[in-house]
Amino acid sequence: MNDRSEMSLPQRYVVDDLPSLIEVLPSHVKESLNQRNSLGDLLEVILDLGRPALARFIDKEEILAKDEIGWEDIQYVVDKIGAFGDDNRAGIERTLHRISAIRNRTGNIIGLTCRVGRAVYGTIGIIEDIIRSGENILFLGRPGVGKTTMLREVARVSADDAHKRVIIVDTSNEIAGDGDIPHPAIGGARRMQVVTPILQYAVMIEAVENHMPEVIVIDEMGTELEASAARTIAERGVQLIATAHGNTLDNLILNPTLADLIGGIQSVTLGDDEARRRRTQKTVLERKAPPTFDVVIEIQGWDKVAIHHDVSKVVDGILRGVPGSPETRLIGQDEKLHKSGGDLPEPPITGVDSRYKARNSNVDLELDRDVLKANNIPTTKILPFGLNKGRIIDIIHDTGMPIEIVDALEKAEILLTTKQFFKKRPRILKNAEDAQKSIFVLRKNSHPQIRDFLADLSQAKGWEDPVSSAITEAEDAAREVHEGIQSSVDLDAQGSHVRRIQHQIAQARNLRSLSSGSEPHRRVTISRR
Numbered sequence: 001m002n003d004r005s006e007m008s009l010p011q012r013y014v015v016d017d018l019p020s021l022i023e024v025l026p027s028h029v030k031e032s033l034n035q036r037n038s039l040g041d042l043l044e045v046i047l048d049l050g051r052p053a054l055a056r057f058i059d060k061e062e063i064l065a066k067d068e069i070g071w072e073d074i075q076y077v078v079d080k081i082g083a084f085g086d087d088n089r090a091g092i093e094r095t096l097h098r099i100s101a102i103r104n105r106t107g108n109i110i111g112l113t114c115r116v117g118r119a120v121y122g123t124i125g126i127i128e129d130i131i132r133s134g135e136n137i138l139f140l141g142r143p144g145v146g147k148t149t150m151l152r153e154v155a156r157v158s159a160d161d162a163h164k165r166v167i168i169v170d171t172s173n174e175i176a177g178d179g180d181i182p183h184p185a186i187g188g189a190r191r192m193q194v195v196t197p198i199l200q201y202a203v204m205i206e207a208v209e210n211h212m213p214e215v216i217v218i219d220e221m222g223t224e225l226e227a228s229a230a231r232t233i234a235e236r237g238v239q240l241i242a243t244a245h246g247n248t249l250d251n252l253i254l255n256p257t258l259a260d261l262i263g264g265i266q267s268v269t270l271g272d273d274e275a276r277r278r279r280t281q282k283t284v285l286e287r288k289a290p291p292t293f294d295v296v297i298e299i300q301g302w303d304k305v306a307i308h309h310d311v312s313k314v315v316d317g318i319l320r321g322v323p324g325s326p327e328t329r330l331i332g333q334d335e336k337l338h339k340s341g342g343d344l345p346e347p348p349i350t351g352v353d354s355r356y357k358a359r360n361s362n363v364d365l366e367l368d369r370d371v372l373k374a375n376n377i378p379t380t381k382i383l384p385f386g387l388n389k390g391r392i393i394d395i396i397h398d399t400g401m402p403i404e405i406v407d408a409l410e411k412a413e414i415l416l417t418t419k420q421f422f423k424k425r426p427r428i429l430k431n432a433e434d435a436q437k438s439i440f441v442l443r444k445n446s447h448p449q450i451r452d453f454l455a456d457l458s459q460a461k462g463w464e465d466p467v468s469s470a471i472t473e474a475e476d477a478a479r480e481v482h483e484g485i486q487s488s489v490d491l492d493a494q495g496s497h498v499r500r501i502q503h504q505i506a507q508a509r510n511l512r513s514l515s516s517g518s519e520p521h522r523r524v525t526i527s528r529r
Contacts, residue, residue, distance in 0.1 A: 012122035012302075015185065018042070021097045021116060024080035026073040029053045032064040043144070044115040048102075049074060074109055084109075086196040087171075091117075091178025096152075096185065098174060117177070119185030120146075123153045123302050126329050126337060130295055130307065131241070132162055134407040136234050136390065138261060138292075139243040140252065141299035147243040148174050148219055150299060154241055155217045156187035164239075164407070167192060167213040171200045175219055189217070201225040208233050212427070214407050218242040227260045231292045235388045235445070239407055240293070249296050249308055249326075253318060262296070262315050263287040285319045287312065290390040303331040309342065312394055313496070342519065378461055379404045383412035385428055386421035387445050395451050400495070401458040414438045416453070418445050470494050474502040477526045482509045488527035493517065499524050 022033050025045060033039065033055070045064070046054040049071065053064040081099055084090045088101045096117025101109045123146070124131060131137065131154055139147050152175050159166040166189035170176050176191040177183035190211070194203045201223065207216055216233055218226075221244045233240050244261060246252045252262055259265050266288040291311040298306040306326040308314045317323045327342030379402045384392055389405065396403045406412050415432040422429065422441045432439055442449045470492070477489035491502060499515055502524045506513035512529045515522055 012120060012125075014040070014118050014120050016040075016116060016118040017095050017097075018116065020092050020095045021045075021114060024077055024092060024099075025114065026053075026069070026076050028065045028067055029073075042116055044113055047073060047077065047112040047114065049110040074112060077112055077114070078109060085172070086198075089172045091173050093179030094177060094181055094183060096174070096177045096183055098172070117174070118149065119152060119183065120149050120302070121153065121156075121185070123150050124157060126303070126305060126331055127297060127307070128157065130297070131157060133295075134239050134405070135294035135393075136240040136292060137242075137295045137297060139241075139297050139299055140246050140248060141243075142247050145299050146302050147299055150302070151175060151217060151219055151241070151243055152185050155189040155215075156185060158215050158217075158241075159189040160187040164214040165212065166190065166215045166217060167207045167211055168217045169194065169200060169203050169207055169219075171197050171219065175217065198223075201229040204229040204233060208236055208238055213238055215239045215241060220245065221258065221261070224257050224260070227258055227292070230261060234292045234390055236386060237384045237389050237407070242293075248298055249311075249314065250318065252296070253315065260289075261292045262311050263289050263291040265319070287315050287319065290388060290394050291315065292390060294390060294393060298326070305329050307342070310397070312390075378402065380414065380457060380461060381406045381412050382414045382416050383407070383409055385415060385417040385426070387416060387418060387442070387450065391447060392450055392454070395447070395454055399451075399455070401454050402461060402463050403454055403458065409435065409437065412437060414440060414457075416440050416442070418442050420444070470498045471501060471505070474505040474524070474526070478505050478509045478511055481511055481526050481528060488525055491524045491526065493521045493523040495520075496522075502526075 022030050041058040043056045047069045050068050055062045055064050081090045084101050090099045098115045100113045102111030104110050141147050155166050155168050158164050168175050168189050168191045170191045171194040176186045182191040192203055192207055194200050216238055221242050244258055265285055268284055268286045270282050296308040296311055306328050308326050325341040328340050330338045332338050381404045383406050415437050419441055473491055480486045503513045506526045512527050514525050517523055
């Protein structure tokens with residue numbers, strides 16, 4: 001897929017407040033910096049005891065002054081900025097600048113990294129549609145690529161432009177700056193500070209329980225407790241936007257601590273028949289749960305990102321050895337947005353699947369929403385509370401049910417919760433009753449309970465399972481090609497799981513089948529070999 005989008009992107013501009021950072025530096029370092037014409041590409045100033053001060057720019061390093069840094073220089077900066085936290089970081093109040101300390105064995109500071117903090121407005125035009133989708137989004141990328149900068153702008157746009165209740169869990173004050181008053185770069189988002197990094201997971205849960213956010217923004221998730229807290233937040237129907245350690249999705253799969261963010265990985269031993277059918281070893285890796293995050297965005301620069309839109313399918317494809325290609329977005333020299341790629345992985349063809357033999361008993365299907373519109377089937381808007389949002393979205397995507405998950409009560413027709421949460425009578429329940437919204441209560445937060453409820457609701461709205469017609473179409477086409485009535489037949493566009501069944505139908509008659517086109521218009525063509 002190659003799509004040159006003509007959409008206009010917001011103007012980008014930078015606010016860095018460099019004078020506030022320069023002011024806390026020793027006089028000879030300050031003078032050297034002030035003599036330079038432009039500091040727009042300055043990243044950080046390094047002050048190490050017994051060495052000259054060093055300035056790091058985007059593409060070079062320069063010594064600022066010949067004089068070595070002494071104890072008095074280190075102490076001068078420390079006195080200006082105040083106390084360091086448990087993570088050896090400090091800041092300058094109401095700015096985004098960060099000062100990090102290096103200590104000796106006795107705890108004395110012998111080095112300082114003074115990093116320039118910049119608010120870059122307009123950085124998320126390249127992905128704003130995804131931010132506004134309400135899906136849980138995880139940012140990955142190498143250090144210094146701009147993850148935190150982009151996360152800050154995400155918080156501002158979500159709060160000010162999308163008018164959502166946004167809470168930032170700000171562990172090291174990197175997102176909203178130092179001091180009790182957050183930096184204006186976060187707009188109307190609220191900020192919760194964390195006393196020590198090891199308690200970030202607890203503040204994440206506190207934010208949900210005490211402040212009723214619609215969006216939670218978190219930087220640098222890196223522990224198992226934080227991964228568990230993230231899953232809890234997602235299950236409560238709150239949009240989660242975060243960064244994590246790792247450059248790519250592949251890195252995350254190999255990280256046992258954070259793999260839970262994308263569903264977790266487990267080793268499964270197959271039976272002899274199943275291993276032969278799959279043509280694999282008996283021990284394989286599989287995803288063990290729905291992912292916490294629906295979308296993973298690999299930041300390669302402010303002007304280029306790679307987007308994995310359906311994390312569950314992408315991870316499954318990687319584990320099977322058939323990865324799809326992420327969607328690449330690039331802002332070109334013409335200042336227009338260019339898109340390419342975005343094909344999801346398809347399962348390998350390994351013989352007639354037992355699900356096909358059972359006709360449409362448990363077959364997964366992605367259904368283009370245009371089909372629903374063409375048949376005038378209304379879409380029901382549901383707000384889940386206390387349920388696994390990722391699990392619900394997986395079911396909707398896999399079955400094509402005319403259900404839409406929303407992130408605010410005023411947008412919903414139905415509030416769906418569980419018996420456990422209903423008994424607690426949360427405020428949102430009373431608000432739903434006052435707004436005369438329909439309230440449905442499930443016995444428990446399980447896949448079968450959610451699936452059966454959504455199926456009953458969809459059928460009550462006039463929706464029919466489209467898998468049977470897709471299978472019938474493939475069978476009729478295969479028969480006509482096999483009998484020589486037609487040399488080839490193009491089937492209607494279907495999702496990846498249904499295409500897999502159609503391939504198997506062709507294979508059963510020893511016919512050729514190929515998929516072509518881009519999602520959601522990818523289709524199977526059946527022909528003679």
